[in-house]
Amino acid sequence: MTTTYFGPWLIRQSEIFFTTELSFALVNLKPVLPGHVLVCPKRIVPRVKDLTKEEFTDLWLSAQRISSVVEEHFNGDGITFAIQDGKNAGQTVEHVHIHIIPRKKFDFENNDQIYNEIEKEREPRSYEEMEKESSELRPLFEENKNKTF
Amino acid sequence: MTTTYFGPWLIRQSEIFFTTELSFALVNLKPVLPGHVLVCPKRIVPRVKDLTKEEFTDLWLSAQRISSVVEEHFNGDGITFAIQDGKNAGQTVEHVHIHIIPRKKFDFENNDQIYNEIEKEREPRSYEEMEKESSELRPLFEENKNKTF
Numbered sequence A, B: 001m002t003t004t005y006f007g008p009w010l011i012r013q014s015e016i017f018f019t020t021e022l023s024f025a026l027v028n029l030k031p032v033l034p035g036h037v038l039v040c041p042k043r044i045v046p047r048v049k050d051l052t053k054e055e056f057t058d059l060w061l062s063a064q065r066i067s068s069v070v071e072e073h074f075n076g077d078g079i080t081f082a083i084q085d086g087k088n089a090g091q092t093v094e095h096v097h098i099h100i101i102p103r104k105k106f107d108f109e110n111n112d113q114i115y116n117e118i119e120k121e122r123e124p125r126s127y128e129e130m131e132k133e134s135s136e137l138r139p140l141f142e143e144n145k146n147k148t149f
Helices: A053-073 A113-119 A127-141 B053-073 B113-119 B127-141
Strands: A004-006 A009-011 A016-019 A023-027 A037-041 A079-085 A098-102 B004-006 B009-011 B016-019 B023-027 B037-041 B079-085 B098-102
Touching (some): B016 B127, B023 B127
Antiparallel strands (some): A079 B079
16 A cells, blocks of 8 residues: 655545656646646655756656646646745645646636636635546556656 | 757847757846746747657756756745746747746745736846846856756
8 A cells, every 4th residue: 555645645546647656646636727737756855956867857757748648638728837846936835746737728817827826725626526537537647657757 | 150049039149058968048038036047948849748758858957957056046945937838828939948936035925926927028138137147157057068967
């Protein structure tokens, strides 16, 4: 039985839809837009500069792959990638994580309004909803699931 | 003589402070905050999904290294990393680029206000100012300048 933490939070395996040797991706409790997911290194460190080259490479190659899949799955046309690296950059969970957010025309009045939304207080959705999304995404990565880049 | 383009824009060599075989980094005509720089793949493609694994890896390992240097040089404590991947994500120059922005406590009233600033119309600064900044940063990377990751 694997236990996975996102910062101090124990994550249910059913929330995780993608893993490699060094990274994992999870669905979001409070997505800003449909398909807003997070990719994290397995090792819990707060800052990008704390990651080894191998971890950071694996993290971003995972993000590249995941972004293509979620963009298509959620009918997006564009992706917002962001890392809030440190508290002063808006980071709230002290564990490096990439936000991957599929975008569409007119999803916000101003394209960059999205970033304000990332940290706003939002209503959490239900675990059932999260598990449903995760189980929809997981099969899309089944091929070479544990491939290391 | 090398010519470097950022999308359709010819970039002066004096604006570039870091290069690898596959990537380059330049100072910004309209920085949102001091030390706001851009890292690009040398190949001009609009979307992250168009990049090879080698290009994307080199791009992000470059960004990791650059972020440590600019954070220290500009007395930051945190970094905002962002890619607006496609027009609907706010991309204005159709050439993949990572925004690297050193952050400080109270640099904006709301930490995530930064993202609205990225696309707002801002006054361009002078080339003299850009060249000065670039020439301050360049020596900080001289060691292993053309190192491939």
